[in-house]
Amino acid sequence: MTSDAPCLPPAEARPTTVEQLDRAAARPVVRFDYLKDPVVVESLELLRNGKHFLLRARSIDGAEGLSFPNGRAAYLYPILLKCVAPYFIGKDARDLESLVDGAYVHASNYKLAGLALFNPIAWVEFALLDLMGRIANRSIADMFGGAVRRRIPIYVASGRRDTTPEEEVDLLARRVEETGARAIKFKVGGRMSRNADSMPGRTDGLVPLARRTFGDAMVIHADSNGSYDAPKGIEVGRFLEKHGVYFFEEPCPFDHLDDTRAVADALTIPVAAGEQETSLRRFRWTIHHNAVQVVQPDVHYNGGFIRTVRVARMAAEAGLPTTPHISGALGCLTMVHFASFTPNIGEYMEYKSTDKEGGWFEPPLRSVDGYVEVPTAPGLGLTVDPAFLRGARQTKGE
Ligand SMILES: [Mg+2]
Numbered sequence: 001m002t003s004d005a006p007c008l009p010p011a012e013a014r015p016t017t018v019e020q021l022d023r024a025a026a027r028p029v030v031r032f033d034y035l036k037d038p039v040v041v042e043s044l045e046l047l048r049n050g051k052h053f054l055l056r057a058r059s060i061d062g063a064e065g066l067s068f069p070n071g072r073a074a075y076l077y078p079i080l081l082k083c084v085a086p087y088f089i090g091k092d093a094r095d096l097e098s099l100v101d102g103a104y105v106h107a108s109n110y111k112l113a114g115l116a117l118f119n120p121i122a123w124v125e126f127a128l129l130d131l132m133g134r135i136a137n138r139s140i141a142d143m144f145g146g147a148v149r150r151r152i153p154i155y156v157a158s159g160r161r162d163t164t165p166e167e168e169v170d171l172l173a174r175r176v177e178e179t180g181a182r183a184i185k186f187k188v189g190g191r192m193s194r195n196a197d198s199m200p201g202r203t204d205g206l207v208p209l210a211r212r213t214f215g216d217a218m219v220i221h222a223d224s225n226g227s228y229d230a231p232k233g234i235e236v237g238r239f240l241e242k243h244g245v246y247f248f249e250e251p252c253p254f255d256h257l258d259d260t261r262a263v264a265d266a267l268t269i270p271v272a273a274g275e276q277e278t279s280l281r282r283f284r285w286t287i288h289h290n291a292v293q294v295v296q297p298d299v300h301y302n303g304g305f306i307r308t309v310r311v312a313r314m315a316a317e318a319g320l321p322t323t324p325h326i327s328g329a330l331g332c333l334t335m336v337h338f339a340s341f342t343p344n345i346g347e348y349m350e351y352k353s354t355d356k357e358g359g360w361f362e363p364p365l366r367s368v369d370g371y372v373e374v375p376t377a378p379g380l381g382l383t384v385d386p387a388f389l390r391g392a393r394q395t396k397g398e
Contacts, residue, residue: 004149007347008321010247010270013290016318021284024317025310030143032094034136039063039093044085044124046077047392052360054384054392055080057127059093065131065379069123070300070328072115080120081396083109093128100125100306118278118303119327125304126334126380133379140337140380144305151371152339154351155183155221161191161198165205169213175353176214179367183219183246183348186210188236189227192253196227203236211243219348221272223249226256233263240269246348247272247294257282261291272296274311275325278303283311287318294346298325299334312342321346329354332365332372333380340374360388 032039040060046069047054053073057065073080087106091099103121104110110117133143141147156175158168172184188203190196197203210220222245228236233251240248247270252259254276264271270293277283278301286292295315297308312322323346326335332354339345351372354365361382363375375381 004151005343007153008319008344009347010272010293010321011319012293013287013318013320016288018284018288021288021314021317024313025280025284027313028097029306029309030097032096032132032136032143034138035094035132039132039135041088041091041093041128044088044127045394046073046080046396048395049360049388049392050358052357052392053395054389055123055127057093057124057131059131059135063131063135065127065129065134066382066384067123067126067130067380068330068333068382070119070331072119072327073123076116076119077396079112079116080123083107083112083117084120084124088124088128093132096125096128096132097306100304104303114278115276115301118307119300122300122302122304125306129305130379137378139376139378140305141341141374144309144341147340147374148343149340150374150376152336152345152349152374153183153347153371154179154181154367155185155219155348156181156351156367157185157221157223159187159352161187161202164199165202165209168206169210172210173213178353179351180369180371181348181351181367182217182370183221184210184214185221185223185249185350187225188222188240189224191225191227193227195229195232204239207240207243207245216244219246220244221246221249221348224251226250226253228252228263230259230262233259234266237263237267237269237271241267245269249273249296250275257286257291260286261289264291264293270294272323275301280307280310280314284314287314287320290318293320295320295322296325297322298327298331299338300327300331301325305334305338308338309342312344316344320344323349326350326352328352329357333375333382336365336372336374337380360385
């Protein structure tokens with residue numbers, strides 16, 4: 001690799017057939033033929049140190065891998081430990097691609113389909129990839145066909161709705177200053193609020209104030225978290241268009257695919273969605289129907305790298321960018337790896353600062369001049385402070 005591959009702007013989906021999208025999603029994703037011997041999974045243990053969770057995978061040969069579950073492990077642990085982890089024990093981790101699909105069907109787990117099932121599957125996938133990467137001395141990108149970029153461009157957000165427009169713009173200005181980001185995102189509407197704003201006049205005030213404050217060069221994203229029905233989504237979308245907003249995220253409740261499509265059809269501003277989605281068939285529907293112009297799977301919520309590559313490949317078939325949503329500060333780790341080997345990522349990736357994590361890992365995953373460097377050490381590429389790991393206790397989630 002000589003230079004970083006270009007990132008894709010939002011786009012109207014090229015016409016595709018469902019057969020074409022199915023073929024894109026069905027192509028093999030990851031290969032382990034450089035691992036000559038079986039990597040048999042001996043154990044998967046959930047560890048906790050303070051509010052931080054770690055999932056440790058061990059092979060029968062004594063190799064170890066670690067992943068970093070998001071905070072939802074505090075209540076999803078029974079699904080991880082009772083429904084998902086047992087399926088992987090005794091299996092050859094080199095079969096990971098079929099194991100991820102097998103875990104979905106195992107013991108009727110598909111009846112739990114959604115974030116509650118696919119987060120735990122992702123955490124196991126990450127830990128086994130870390131383990132195999134360490135054995136083979138390969139980074140995540142090396143296992144997924146090779147890196148196409150080493151620096152990942154980011155946008156910053158506050159994630160808040162309790163701020164006045166002035167407070168929000170101040171917060172974002174500080175985040176831009178800290179990170180060097182050239183793009184920001186703020187919340188509009190009230191979050192799944194049936195058209196109500198989080199406080200009277202906040203959206204109407206914030207959008208023009210942000211544009212005036214940051215100037216025309218700043219890339220501005222707006223996220224409604226499913227606040228609107230289709231007519232109100234179209235009205236708000238036209239207002240965002242007027243102020244040059246880059247994309248409009250989740251205009252309608254996440255599972256209301258028809259309403260999302262109606263908003264996208266009526267507007268010129270690109271619509272982004274997918275953070276809650278875990279169904280490859282529903283991703284296929286939104287791509288096939290041009291219901292979104294930016295696809296936003298979350299690598300944790302959607303069940304790991306393998307399933308998220310399948311989504312990105314369907315998006316690529318239609319010429320769409322994939323801009324993963326990230327869950328929690330260490331969601332940044334899986335986002336940067338995904339962006340390192342996925343050709344069709346968007347121009348600005350979601351970023352949440354890792355500064356509050358407490359410095360128990362290296363490298364720190366900080367944004368410098370608007371970019372985060374991808375760790376290149378084997379596996380997930382994080383080195384955990386040995387004292388922190390010693391202080392972590394096995395937990396059944398209590
Ligand atoms: Mg969102």
